[in-house]
Amino acid sequence: MALAEETWQAGPWQLVPDGLSAIGNERTPGRMAEETFASFQTTCESEEDNVDLITRLSSSSSATRLITQHEVEQLLWLTDAGDEVWETIQSDDLTHVRRHRDRSLFGGSAFVKLTGRVANATAAQVAHCHMHFADRAGWDKQMDGFKILHHEKGNDLLYSVIHAPPLADRDFLMHHTVFRHESGRGLMFYSRSADDSLYPPTRAVRAKQYVAAHQIMQDADGRGVTFTTTTAMDPYIPFLPRWIMSLLVPSEFRRWVHAVDRRCKELNRDGIKVPCSPLFLAEPELRSAATVASGLLQEVEVRKDSLKSLATCDDSTDSDPVGYLDSDLASDTAVSLGVRPLSYLCRRVKSTTLTEMGCASFAWS
DSSP states (O other): OOHHHHOOEETTEEEOTTGGGGGTOOOOOOHHHHHHHHHSOOSOOGGGTTSOHHHHHHSGGGGGSOOOHHHHHHHHHHHTOOTTTEEEEEEOSSEEEEEESOTTGGGGOOEEEEEEEEESOOHHHHHHHHHOHHHHHTTOOSEEEEEEEEEETTEEEEEEEEOOTTSOOEEEEEEEEEEEETTSSEEEEEEEEOOGGGSOOOSSEEOEEEEEEEEEEEOTTSSEEEEEEEEEEEOOOTTSOHHHHHHHHHHHHHHHHHHHHHHHHHHHHHTOOOTTGGGSOOHHHHHHHHHHHHHHHHHHHHTGGGGGGGGGOOTTSOOOTTGGGOSHHHHHHHHHHOOOOHHHHHTTOSSOOHHHHHHHHTTOO
16 A cells, blocks of 8 residues: 555654554564454444544444544543543652543543653663564563564554463453654554454453553653553453552552663663664754754743733734744754744644743644
């Protein structure tokens, strides 16, 4: 299929058509998946466009459908929501653990939003730790057996196994997608469970992944990485109350952040270049982007009186209160780095704070 047919964008996130192959993984097509996919209706029908994301993901019908642009747009609304949706459970300099305020969703499974930080690393290295299967098998002894069974319209059918002694192994079968941030500073992985008939359960207990979104972003100065995971799953452990599983989340996530940090240090020490690096801006370009951002924000600060009209700026007028920022430098920067001049945002945003405007103008998250 042609590249243009496979590529679409939701918010600032651009679909990577090659999926997990772009991270450096090989596909191992399965006959069952190939044959069964041919019999499935694998695109969301128009009548589902008005169905909210939680309802969609809670329905078994989503397991037979590929991930689409509309679904990811709904996902971003959820992941970007604030305290009105996500309640902070634990927070410190290393991790921030939040849980959805509606505890009844997904049958009471822990529905959490987890944020971690790794210093002195690149987003490419952190993405590599998450999703380069051969590398991960060398240091993460809990999860393995990764197989990419099928690829269609930017979606991978991904199988994996998690070891949880003394319990039996759990396995996952998921539709999986990869996205590149338009700024060149981040990747997002989004997945959810696929229909069991695509790859029937083995001796492992088939777990259900309602949703898993991993957003990995390089810091503005290029010297650290922040990654956020929004996830809800049911590992099918009947005798273990779900409130106990929820209590384990902060400590388990902290352990994962330490493991990623340790592996990134090893990658730096050994000078290993990760396969997904071409999906990101090179480090000098990241630092250049940060320098340009700092300069523009300083100019905004100097001329902040001119920005007061942003709160009432309207699409129907031709007014451009920050037109002075649409200089040749700003235009050239926009072309080379994907930066949006502030006057563009003035036509899109009704009211905002100066800080939020500065971040949004460079498509940072």
